[in-house]
């Protein structure tokens with residue numbers, strides 16, 4: 001038997017896979033964000049917004065919207081050859097809140113997308129991750145036509161902890177979304193490292 005040189009080559013390592021959630025109010029651009037960044041055809045669970053849903057679905061400010069996520073969005077992005085993110089978009093409407101606990105299981109971190117025209121719609125997502133101690137980053141989806149506010153104003157309005165990163169993004173742009181995801185991963189890893197050091201000392 002001849003042992004070729006190939007046997008000495010390092011074997012490619014399996015990438016680390018991390019789960020990231022994308023949350024935020026109704027129609028803030030979660031499905032758009034997952035679709036923009038995913039390297040596989042994203043799984044979507046969109047249903048048409050129906051007349052029947054009108055009394056419960058708050059479409060104020062998003063009148064153009066014809067569909068809504070009813071379970072989740074799912075996409076995948078390779079950040080580095082050894083680091084793959086599975087990105088889960090949550091449904092934005094209150095009536096699907098019961099799904100959040102399932103989706104949040106095993107998540108390393110989360111993005112709370114916000115629209116400055118309807119900031120209050122993202123309060124619930126901020127509260128959710130704060131309560132559960134899941135590290136998150138707030139990403140303002142800069143819709144054209146929406147007023148631009150300085151980060152500090154948005155931070156104050158959402159009453160964010162100083163350590164929570166806040167970034168501006170365009171949910172339709174792959175590179176912009178990638179930056180958001182890198183921010184979340186770095187924030188979550190830094191926080192885990194701080195907790196670990198704290199536990200040792």
Ligand SMILES: Nc1nc2c(ncn2[C@@H]2O[C@H](COP(=O)(O)OP(=O)(O)OP(=O)(O)O)[C@@H](O)[C@H]2O)c(=O)[nH]1
Pocket residue numbers: 025026027028029030031032033064065067068069070090091092093141142143144170171172
């Ligand atoms: N102009 C502009 N439109 C956007 C942007 N992001 C999303 N949209 C549009 O806004 C609408 C809502 O986007 P979605 O991605 O469906 O929002 P969502 O947060 O997944 O909505 P739900 O699942 O119903 O909560 C769609 O018509 C998008 O095309 C953006 O950055 N700029």
Ligand SMILES: [Mg+2]
Pocket residue numbers: 030031032068069073089090091092
């Ligand atoms: Mg959606």
